[in-house]
């Protein structure tokens with residue numbers, strides 16, 4: 001069941017720099033996921049890591065196990081080709097809206113394909129423990 005929303009979502013709030021800029025989005029996501037130090041998703045080591053951002057944006061290498069990782073590893077956005085700033089926009093739109101957001105609305109707002117919007121919404125709702133309301137009719 002998809003929600004159809006008649007009124008457009010207020011997009012003024014979606015104008016933070018981390019909603020528009022990939023580097024700012026990665027920095028924001030890292031500050032949320034790792035408030036003190038990066039945590040290696042492979043060996044759970046906390047502390048300084050090698051910064052391989054010159055190789056790929058946001059890429060890090062653990063000093064203990066020497067495996068590479070980004071802040072995406074182990075999250076709902078892992079293995080997604082959608083840029084992180086669009087993920088943050090999608091999370092904001094789905095969680096901050098007072099009314100349900102349709103996949104079509106997400107597609108138009110983020111300027112992505114319907115399939116990407118559907119998968120993004122599904123992952124966010126599953127991660128948030130969203131339970132679809134029962135359709136009584």
Ligand SMILES: [Zn+2]
Pocket residue numbers: 040041042043044045062063064065066067
């Ligand atoms: Zn490690």
